[in-house]
Amino acid sequence: MKAYTDNGPTVGLFSSFVPRELLFALGCVPVRVFPTATKPTLAEMYLPRNFCALTRNLLASFLEEERPRIQAVIFTDDDDSSRRLRDVWAEYVPVPIWGYLEVPRTNDSLAIRRFASLLADLSREIESHTGNKLTVGHLRSAIAVYNEQRHLLESLKASWLRGNLPTLLYRNLRRLALTEHPQRANEALQHQVNAMSASMPSEVQVNKATDAGTRLLLIAELATPTSVVRQIESTGARVVTEVSDLDELSVAQQVPEKGETLEDLLASLAEAHLTKPPAPRTRAIRRRLDYLAQLARDRGAHAVICAYSKFCDLPLAEYPLLQAEMERVGIPVLLLELEDEVLSGQHRTRIEAFLEMIRHK
Amino acid sequence: MYVAGIDIGSTSGEALILEDERIVGWSIVDTGYSSRRAAEEALDLALSHSGIERTQLQRIVATGYGRVAVDFAHQQVTEITCYARGAYFLHPQVQTVIDIGGQDSKVVAVGAGGRPLDFAMNDKCAAGTGRFLEVIARALQLSLPEMGDWALRAKQAAEISSTCTVFAESEVVTLVAEGATREEIVAGICRSIARRVAAMAARVGVEPPVMFAGGVARNCGVVRALEEALGHPLIVPEEPQIVGALGAALVARDGATT
Numbered sequence: 127m128k129a130y131t132d133n134g135p136t137v138g139l140f141s142s143f144v145p146r147e148l149l150f151a152l153g154c155v156p157v158r159v160f161p162t163a164t165k166p167t168l169a170e171m172y173l174p175r176n177f178c179a180l181t182r183n184l185l186a187s188f189l190e191e192e193r194p195r196i197q198a199v200i201f202t203d204d205d206d207s208s209r210r211l212r213d214v215w216a217e218y219v220p221v222p223i224w225g226y227l228e229v230p231r232t233n234d235s236l237a238i239r240r241f242a243s244l245l246a247d248l249s250r251e252i253e254s255h256t257g258n259k260l261t262v263g264h265l266r267s268a269i270a271v272y273n274e275q276r277h278l279l280e281s282l283k284a285s286w287l288r289g290n291l292p293t294l295l296y297r298n299l300r301r302l303a304l305t306e307h308p309q310r311a312n313e314a315l316q317h318q319v320n321a322m323s324a325s326m327p328s329e330v331q332v333n334k335a336t337d338a339g340t341r342l343l344l345i346a347e348l349a350t351p352t353s354v355v356r357q358i359e360s361t362g363a364r365v366v367t368e369v370s371d372l373d374e375l376s377v378a379q380q381v382p383e384k385g386e387t388l389e390d391l392l393a394s395l396a397e398a399h400l401t402k403p404p405a406p407r408t409r410a411i412r413r414r415l416d417y418l419a420q421l422a423r424d425r426g427a428h429a430v431i432c433a434y435s436k437f438c439d440l441p442l443a444e445y446p447l448l449q450a451e452m453e454r455v456g457i458p459v460l461l462l463e464l465e466d467e468v469l470s471g472q473h474r475t476r477i478e479a480f481l482e483m484i485r486h487k
Numbered sequence: 488m489y490v491a492g493i494d495i496g497s498t499s500g501e502a503l504i505l506e507d508e509r510i511v512g513w514s515i516v517d518t519g520y521s522s523r524r525a526a527e528e529a530l531d532l533a534l535s536h537s538g539i540e541r542t543q544l545q546r547i548v549a550t551g552y553g554r555v556a557v558d559f560a561h562q563q564v565t566e567i568t569c570y571a572r573g574a575y576f577l578h579p580q581v582q583t584v585i586d587i588g589g590q591d592s593k594v595v596a597v598g599a600g601g602r603p604l605d606f607a608m609n610d611k612c613a614a615g616t617g618r619f620l621e622v623i624a625r626a627l628q629l630s631l632p633e634m635g636d637w638a639l640r641a642k643q644a645a646e647i648s649s650t651c652t653v654f655a656e657s658e659v660v661t662l663v664a665e666g667a668t669r670e671e672i673v674a675g676i677c678r679s680i681a682r683r684v685a686a687m688a689a690r691v692g693v694e695p696p697v698m699f700a701g702g703v704a705r706n707c708g709v710v711r712a713l714e715e716a717l718g719h720p721l722i723v724p725e726e727p728q729i730v731g732a733l734g735a736a737l738v739a740r741d742g743a744t745t
Contacts, residue, residue, distance in 0.1 A: 463610070471552050472591060472608055479567035479606055486568075486602045 135256065136195050138221070140184065140211070141202040142371040142405070143229040145395040147381070148249055149200075150308060151268035153258040157196070158304035158371070160348065163187040166466055172214045178207040179465045180347055180435035185211060188219050198224040198255065200248070204407050205440050225251045231409040233400035241396035242389065249392075265391045269383040271308050276378055278315040279303060283373075285322050287425075293355060293365050300372050301349070339363045340484045343427035343457075345418070345448075346370040347406075347441060350433045351467045357474060358431070361481050366425040369403070369418065377402045406440040414444075415451040422457055429458050429484045431477070436463040458484065489539055490546045490743050492735025493530055493560065494569065495522045495553030498589030498617060499702060502529035503732035504537040504544075505740055512537030513729050522553025526560075548739040550731050552590060562742060567595055567606045569734030574698045575601025576737055577724050582694035585684060585713070585721075586731070587703035589617040594688040601737070607690045609683075616680075617703045623676045626659050627669050631706070638674040638708025645675035673708060681712035688717065698722045700730035 134153035139146070142158075149156040163169075163186035166179075171189075173182050199221055201212040216223060225248045230237035249260045258264075279300060286296040299318060303311045340363040344350045349372035355365060367374060381398045385391040403421075404414035422430060430452055434441045442463070449459045460480040462473055469477075489511070494501045495518060503513040514532035518525045526549065534541055549557035550569040557563065566586070574584040575597055584595045596604040609616065624631050638644075645667045647658055662672050680703070685693075697719050703709050704727035714721050724730060 458605075472610065475552065475565050475567070475591075476608055479565040479603065482565055482568045483603045483606070 135197040137224060138196040138199040140208060141204050142376055143202055143399050144200055144227055145399055147268040147272050147395060148245060151264040152249060152252045152260055153256050155307050159184060161187045163190055165190050172218055176437050178435055178438040180438055181207040181211050183466055185214060188221060196221055198222045200225040200227060202227045202229050224255050231407060238397045238400055241400055242392040245392045245396055262388055266383050269381050273380045275303055275308055275312050276380060278312060278319055281319050290322060293359060340428045340481055341366045341426050343422045343430045344368040345430060345432045347435060347438060351464060353467050353469045354433050357469060357477050361478060363481050366427055367421060374403050375405055406444045415447060419451055419455050431460045433462045433464060436465050488545050488743060489543050490736050490739035491530060491544050492732040492739055493526050493549045493557055494731035494735055495526050495551040495557060496588045497552055499728060500525035500529040501729050501732040502533035503729055503736045504533050505736040515728055522556035526557040546739040546743040548735040550735040564735060564738050566731050567593060567603050569731045570700060571595045571597045571603040572601040572737045573730035573734030576733060578698060578722055581696050581698045583697040585688060585699050586701040587616060587684060588701045592616050592684050594691045596691050605691050607687045619680060622656050623659055626656050627672060634673050635707035637670050638677045641670035641674035643671060644678045645671040647675040647679040677708035677712040680709055681716040684713060685716035693717055695719045696722055700724060700727045702728050
């Protein structure tokens with residue numbers, strides 16, 4: 127079934143728990159909002175300086191420019207920061223809020239049923255704004271579009287892990303997938319996959335030189351700042367996985383698109399989003415720690431760098447447990463608390479010293 | 488075989504020439520506006536003290552916050568690694584090294600052979616650094632070198648509650664107005680720095696023997712306050728400012744022989 131329109135309203139999202147399929151099926155273009163503020167201090171008029179830096183930067187991004195591309199936003203109740211951002215937003219940002227999605231903190235069958243019902247509520251809210259009706263056909267098509275995107279991203283990830291795709295290019299493609307119209311993003315991803323296939327070296331030609339360096343697992347909220355990745359890779363170390371909304375915390379598995387009813391399809395979306403790799407907001411902290419330790423082992427990571435936004439409560443509160451878990455399996459961890467994309471001299475020294483320490487081991 | 492280590496900090500730059508296991512010369516200069524110029528100047532001075540020519544150097548390693556500006560060095564290494572190496576060279580039993588420099592402070596757990604095992608650094612904030620002392624010295628119209636003696640003369644230390652340099656400076660002005668003596672205020676400032684660094688050290692875990700290096704280690708008031716805060720005596724090298732440059736020279740020596 128054809129989408130309602132190719133150029134429906136662009137809706138900004140602040141969480142990876144909002145199924146983009148749902149919005150796309152309702153004729154919207156869902157895009158993930160990344161901070162772009164050049165004057166993050168603008169947010170200090172409404173949020174204290176010791177408030178989550180990512181939240182402040184997101185708010186400042188909308189305060190300093192009109193963001194005409196984004197016509198509405200949807201919030202979730204991920205943590206105190208997102209709740210507070212929503213309150214401030216409603217008062218001071220001239221971009222309407224089209225929905226507020228509660229997301230369960232567990233993923234048992236009851237939670238999945240509850241989430242599916244909340245998604246149905248959200249879809250009715252969006253329907254009231256767009257005038258478009260959510261149908262089985264539209265939702266199936268939308269799921270198919272995003273399944274294709276997942277397939278393409280997994281293919282690119284495999285290339286990146288083999289060393290055939292530079293980390294920064296891989297991350298740019300992932301960001302494009304989150305911030306562009308999904309079909310146009312898929313075309314760009316397909317183009318890259320085709321280009322890789324055409325020039326794909328055989329297994330024996332794959333460049334393993336970088337594998338000789340330190341292999342790092344990165345953990346961040348939305349995405350590790352590019353400046354951190356650049357700094358790491360400039361030393362010869364290699365990022366082998368990134369646990370953030372940009373990569374591992376997105377829904378990677380294919381969502382079943384064969385449901386006969388809207389309820390079936392919404393249940394599939396609910397299950398896919400609640401059973402994706404666990405974020406710090408999950409109540410099952412053990413599941414998250416086990417997942418991170420297993421991922422580090424699977425990717426052969428020598429060390430972990432946590433690049434968290436300063437004053438971001440959830441990951442920072444989790445950090446001591448994470449550090450203890452990683453040390454238990456013999457993997458050292460570095461914590462970086464960042465205000466924005468810019469690395470200070472101390473941050474650079476921390477990263478370099480940490481990598482020197484790993485190499486000496 | 489001659490090698491050189493250069494440590495460019497925010498306040499001072501040091502260079503040290505090593506011939507195998509022997510320190511043959513070193514220098515300390517003000518960093519000023521240019522890290523590169525300070526590195527050249529420190530190296531030239533150290534070479535003249537050593538009586539050797541730059542062409543005799545087989546390898547140069549730069550460290551410190553200005554290391555990236557030393558483009559004539561063969562390698563740049565962080566001060567974390569260099570302080571661990573330098574401290575181990577001077578005292579092979581050392582398990583922890585604390586460095587308080589002009590702009591930052593750091594604590595390094597030292598392992599076998601001078602290998603860094605873990606570390607902690609201050610954030611981009613002047614509290615707990617030499618800059619903090621400088622600001623307060625100016626407010627009290629004292630010179631940096633005399634601050635330590637003033638602190639030791641105090642019968643009690645004034646309570647400085649703020650850890651922020653800007654707020655602490657205002658607090659000092661208030662204490663002066665309330666009649667606190669300069670000795671008491673300086674002792675309070677030393678204790679404030681010591682508490683902050685001790686809290687940072689606790690993140691790494693302080694294992695004795697502990698070496699105290701960097702320019703602030705020259706301040707006997709901070710040394711005493713830090714010993715009290717840590718509960719361990721501190722080893723202060725004869726020249727605490729050159730430990731980083733020494734470590735860099737040792738890294739250079741390793742690189743020259745491999």
